[in-house]
Amino acid sequence: MTMDDTIDDIAAWDAVLRRDRGFDGRFVTGVLTTGIYCRPSCAARHPARGNVRFFADGAAARAAGLRACKRCLPDDVARDEVAVLSAIKAIQASEEPLALAALAAECGYSPAHFQRVFTRHTGLSPAAYARALREERAREALSREPRVVDAIYEAGFSAPSRFYGSMKGRIGMDPSVWKNKGAGVDIHWTQSPTSLGLLLVAWTDRGVCRLSFNEWPEALAARFPAATLHKADTDAATILAGVIAEVEAPATGAAIPLDVRGTAFQEAVWKALSEIPAGETRSYAQIAASIGKPKAVRAVGSACGANPVAVLIPCHRALRTDGTLGGYAYGLEIKTELLKRESD
Numbered sequence: 525m526t527m528d529d530t531i532d533d534i535a536a537w538d539a540v541l542r543r544d545r546g547f548d549g550r551f552v553t554g555v556l557t558t559g560i561y562c563r564p565s566c567a568a569r570h571p572a573r574g575n576v577r578f579f580a581d582g583a584a585a586r587a588a589g590l591r592a593c594k595r596c597l598p599d600d601v602a603r604d605e606v607a608v609l610s611a612i613k614a615i616q617a618s619e620e621p622l623a624l625a626a627l628a629a630e631c632g633y634s635p636a637h638f639q640r641v642f643t644r645h646t647g648l649s650p651a652a653y654a655r656a657l658r659e660e661r662a663r664e665a666l667s668r669e670p671r672v673v674d675a676i677y678e679a680g681f682s683a684p685s686r687f688y689g690s691m692k693g694r695i696g697m698d699p700s701v702w703k704n705k706g707a708g709v710d711i712h713w714t715q716s717p718t719s720l721g722l723l724l725v726a727w728t729d730r731g732v733c734r735l736s737f738n739e740w741p742e743a744l745a746a747r748f749p750a751a752t753l754h755k756a757d758t759d760a761a762t763i764l765a766g767v768i769a770e771v772e773a774p775a776t777g778a779a780i781p782l783d784v785r786g787t788a789f790q791e792a793v794w795k796a797l798s799e800i801p802a803g804e805t806r807s808y809a810q811i812a813a814s815i816g817k818p819k820a821v822r823a824v825g826s827a828c829g830a831n832p833v834a835v836l837i838p839c840h841r842a843l844r845t846d847g848t849l850g851g852y853a854y855g856l857e858i859k860t861e862l863l864k865r866e867s868d
Contacts, residue, residue: 535809535845536578539564545644546813549601551578554585561585566596607631607638608645608816615654624650646816648792656788711748713741714756716764718771720858725767726753731781735767735833737854771835774802774862784832789817793827800841803866807845821845829853835862 539547547564554561554577561582562568579585582592582599592599611627627650628638642650711733713726726734726744734744745753766780786794792815800806806814808824817823828839834854840862844850852859 533578536564537573537576540576541570543567544810544813546810546818548598548644549605550813550818551580552582552585552598554579554588554590559590560593561590561598562593563596563598563601566593566598568593568595604641605645607633608642611638611642611650612646612653615650615657621651621654644816648816656791709748709751710754711744711751712754712756713744714764715741716768718768720771720861721854723768723771725764727763728783731783732763732767732833732836733783735836737834737858767836772865774835774838774840774866780836782833782836784837786827786830786832789815789820789823790827790830793824794831794837797828797831797838797841800838802838805841805843805863807843807847808850809845811842825850838862841866 536547536551536553540553543565545563545565551564552561553564553566555571555575556577557571557575561579577588579588579590586592610631614627614630615622624635624639627642628635631638633641639649642648642653646653648656709728711726711728713724713734715722715724717723721737724734724736724739724741724744725732726748734747736743741753741755763780770780784794785791793811796806796811796814808821808828809818812818812820812824815824824842828842829851831837831839831853834840840852840859842850849856849859
């Protein structure tokens with residue numbers, strides 16, 4: 525069998541049963557009784573497992589005497605990937621935002637279809653990808669440029685006003701404060717016992733920036749060395765009530781504002797985690813595929829480990845491909861209990 529070594533038959537069949545678009549392009553499904561091959565996400569009725577053989581790509585399937593499905597057009601996956609890579613290069617090279625219509629025309633697609641293709645491959649729309657790229661460049665520039673204004677222009681923004689407008693609510697702190705490692709930011713914190721252990725909650729005026737189990741204030745100070753930390757008093761009641769409710773019943777999906785920041789990749793992973801319905805799980809491989817980075821399985825695990833707000837960004841819903849729990853910053857006992865509470 526000519527098959528991608530990173531996917532075994534069991535994982536491939538599971539992807540077919542889920543019609544998982546994240547696996548399109550990683551293999552094709554050959555149906556021996558009909559003589560066709562399909563994408564894993566093909567909407568056609570599932571064949572019997574005994575009639576299926578998996579191939580690395582369309583060429584391998586055609587060599588075995590099969591023809592492409594006219595419904596899901598599996599050979600278009602390669603064309604889509606080339607188009608997306610071409611668009612990414614254009615976005616990276618451009619100093620100004622590129623119109624969706626121009627990107628689509630360059631690749632020979634309609635704007636609406638190209639938007640869907642690009643989002644399926646990267647997890648972001650072309651516009652959102654361009655914003656994330658500029659934000660990533662801004663973070664890097666702010667860490668090395670002596671003046672904020674120089675970093676703004678280096679990141680590709682045509683004016684400071686455009687930078688501030690784009691980054692509002694993303695970095696969380698003003699650019700000069702970010703540059704100085706959070707100096708001048710007030711972070712309030714408190715601790716509270718829960719059924720899962722001692723909970724530490726920290727927040728700025730924009731939202732919760734840290735939620736952890738059995739962590740002490742000294743660790744919080746090490747995480748935010750330039751911020752001013754305040755032990756909260758009665759003002760913490762409202763925030764604590766919502767956070768504790770989410771810990772005790774994680775399936776409620778409470779709307780709690782967050783003030784977190786990470787790389788563009790980390791934020792894409794955190795967004796994917798937040799979109800997993802309560803009571804369900806996804807493998808690291810599935811998450812990687814959903815954000816358009818199917819080979820970045822280990823990086824997804826690292827992004828889960830870097831999650832600054834346990835439960836509120838539900839990294840406990842991420843499992844290994846074989847269905848085992850994998851790791852968890854606060855211990856597998858807590859991860860197991862969170863999943864149990866969501867499934868009850």
